[in-house]
Amino acid sequence: MKYALISISAIIVAIAIPTLIVLLVNKKHKIKGWLKAIIIPVSSIVLTISFILIYFAIHYPATDRARSYLKSDEVMSLNINDHYYHFDNKTNDDTAIIFYSGAKVDPVAYSPLCSEIAHMGVDVYLIKMPLYFPLLNINGADSVASLNKHNNLYLMGHSLGGTTASLYLSKTDNPSYKGIIFLASYPNKKLNDSLRCLSIYGSNDKVLNKNEYNNNISNMPSNYKEVVIEGGNHSNFGDYGFQRGDGEATISNEEQVNITKKAVINFVNGI
Incomplete structure (x- = not known):
């Protein structure tokens, strides 16, 4: 709207x-x-x-710290093309997460979270967004799904990116997609109950419209899990500074990313 x-x-x-x-x-x-x-x-x-x-x-640029995560090491390889940044765990190709960034945020701002997840054993594809706007690339996940490289695919998105990812998921019948992870987000269309679903948001988030969130919980698969990060806010899922209208976080960016990473890995591993 x-x-x-x-x-x-x-x-x-x-x-x-x-x-x-x-x-x-x-x-x-x-x-x-x-x-x-x-x-x-x-x-x-x-x-x-x-x-x-x-x-x-006019967007929120990634910080220099976020950009410093765009590198390969002994555990993970970073591959970049016209469609995405691929944080490739060198020992596991079975499972991957496709990430949709928030509106007006440089996708690179989420590289710390993506890199941390990849170091825990799960590949992450950070999708590039035209004009930093996920709705302009709803089908961005196709560039990953078409590789036929992973048996288990999960979508994950922050804010409008999560809603956009859910729109994509609601119209695909690719059996490789096993579920979706919302970061301060929600679906605005009903998702299939056969999908797995994780919702994570910060207790101090003032950007996420909680009324809309509560009204759209029924669109999530019935088995959804919810994680509330105490002291977390909207901005700290990425590393792009403070987002206008957000609440003040009482935990650090690194701590929120660490909590998110662990919740995501546990979810993907069925814990």
Whole structure:
């Protein structure tokens, strides 16, 4: 809803500005009707696209610390292509997690969490998002599923990324998908009860709309598990600084990532 309102507002402003300019110019210099018919719609389209691109280009960048996790070591290999960052555990290919980042957040901000999970034995594919907006790449997981490399696939997403991942999962029948992990997120469409589901959020999260979360719990598979991180907030699932409107965390970013990592690994391993 929030992003739809932003787009509608951009369209209204984009139509109003050229219309006003044409009216003002027309008072002094009469503009032919056919020229008005061209100027207003063309200008409106250009301005609308410009407003939307500028809005989404303003994002939360990954910190230098987050970027420092983009490296290989004796346990994990990092592979990067046009579709994703692959945190590849060198000894296990059976299970993998496909990660959808939050809206207006550089996916690299989640590299600490992805790297930590990979070091615990589970591959992670961090999907690249056009304009840092997951809804523009709902089917991003296809680039991983098409590899036919892993027997067990899980989707995981933060905030809007989790909702986007659930939209993808709701329309695929690929049997390799075993479940989904929500980080401060929820599905807005009913998911199959045969899927496994884990929901994690921080007790101090002020970005997650708890009313919407509670209203959409029924869309989760009936066997879902919930983990509340005491003192955690919305921003600390990634490493991109403090997100506007969030609550203050009383635990460190590293501690929240560590708790999340353990919960995810236990869930994937059926513990």
